[in-house]
Amino acid sequence: xxxxxxxxxxxxxxxxxxxxxxxxxxxxxxxxxxxxxxxxxxxxxxxxxxxxxxxxxxxxxxxxxxxxxxxxxxxxxxxxxxxxxxxxxxxxxxxxxxxxxxxxxxxxxxxxxxxxxxxxxxxxxxxxxxxxxxxxxxxxxxxxxxxxxxxxxxxxxxxxxxxxxxxxxxxxxxxxxxxxxxxxxxxxxxxxxxxxxxxxxxxxxxxxxxxxxxxxxxxxxxxxxxxxxxxxxxxxxxxxxxxxxxxxxxxxxxxxxxxxxxxxxxxxxxxxxxxxxxxxxxxxxxxxxxxxxxxxxxxxxxxxxxxxxxxxxxxxxxxxxxxx
Numbered sequence: 590x591x592x593x594x595x596x597x598x599x600x601x602x603x604x605x606x607x608x609x610x611x612x613x614x615x616x617x618x619x620x621x622x623x624x625x626x627x628x629x630x631x632x633x634x635x636x637x638x639x640x641x642x643x644x645x646x647x648x649x650x651x652x653x654x655x656x657x658x659x660x661x662x663x664x665x666x667x668x669x670x671x672x673x674x675x676x677x678x679x680x681x682x683x684x685x686x687x688x689x690x691x692x693x694x695x696x697x698x699x700x701x702x703x704x705x706x707x708x709x710x711x712x713x714x715x716x717x718x719x720x721x722x723x724x725x726x727x728x729x730x731x732x733x734x735x736x737x738x739x740x741x742x743x744x745x746x747x748x749x750x751x752x753x754x755x756x757x758x759x760x761x762x763x764x765x766x767x768x769x770x771x772x773x774x775x776x777x778x779x780x781x782x783x784x785x786x787x788x789x790x791x792x793x794x795x796x797x798x799x800x801x802x803x804x805x806x807x808x809x810x811x812x813x814x815x816x817x818x819x820x821x822x823x824x825x826x827x828x829x830x831x832x833x834x835x836x837x838x839x840x841x842x843x844x845x846x847x848x849x850x851x852x853x854x855x856x857x858x859x860x861x862x863x864x865x866x867x868x869x870x871x872x873x874x875x876x877x878x879x880x881x882x883x884x885x886x887x888x889x890x891x892x893x894x895x896x897x898x899x900x901x902x903x904x905x906x907x908x909x910x911x912x913x
Contacts, residue, residue: 626652644856645711663703701793719745724801750782
């Protein structure tokens with residue numbers, strides 16, 4: 590039985606509109622990878638979402654109850670600040686000593702700072718960051734090969750144990766007992782405090798170095814603090830870097846409306862361009878590449894609509910002939 594011509598015409602028009610509609614997700618802006626945790630902006634090369642940011646910083650930052658945390662093999666650190674202009678992060682370790690309190694135990698307090706070898710080219714403490722290792726045993730790897738000389742122990746950017754001994758925390762720690770002298774290392778073997786830079790040992794593992802605790806301070810000013818160790822900024826100042834080949838990628842991606850990310854499988858750079866991805870920027874691919882990246886169900890739906898339209902056309906044509 591032939592369908593009435595008005596109904597057939599309406600169905601044909603509906604199919605034509607459906608087939609002409611753009612693929613789902615086409616030209617729709619993607620959710621940005623830029624996000625916030627508390628009052629800290631998380632942007633490239635860092636990210637909180639899979640596939641966002643640079644692969645060298647993947648699985649690094651986590652937002653827990655609006656507190657930004659950085660996780661490494663040596664432990665979890667609270668992120669106090671991300672400085673994108675000067676490429677630095679400021680971290681806090683709750684087990685770290687400072688000028689107000691000495692936190693030590695025979696088994697070690699805190700574990701310093703250890704970076705995975707594959708991540709080391711991207712992340713390392715700033716050269717102006719000093720690590721003050723406390724209560725290290727004579728058998729520590731720090732002192733092997735340097736008997737009585739303590740060559741690994743030295744001031745870093747004007748910060749060292751000589752000033753650190755002046756902190757009131759030492760009075761509370763010794764509680765009336767004889768405290769270390771103001772001399773940098775004195776004659777004790779080993780010294781009560783050993784100041785080292787990251788570059789000297791490349792891994793501040795408190796337990797492996799056989800120390801009881803540590804402190805860390807950094808300086809952002811070119812002049813020495815007038816109040817000595819009391820004026821230092823305590824925490825771990827970490828510098829981040831991108832390989833030379835990656836430095837211009839994100840700028841080119843953003844300039845063409847894309848969002849900088851990476852492939853979760855190969856870890857290669859990707860420019861996220863809405864419904865498709867590019868290995869360079871969002872102007873580097875034709876419209877055909879965009880449509881090919883549409884949702885898998887789009888092609889099947891288009892095929893179904895085409896078949897349906899063909900069938901309806903056939904019915905209409907046969908009905909028309911039958912009514913002639």
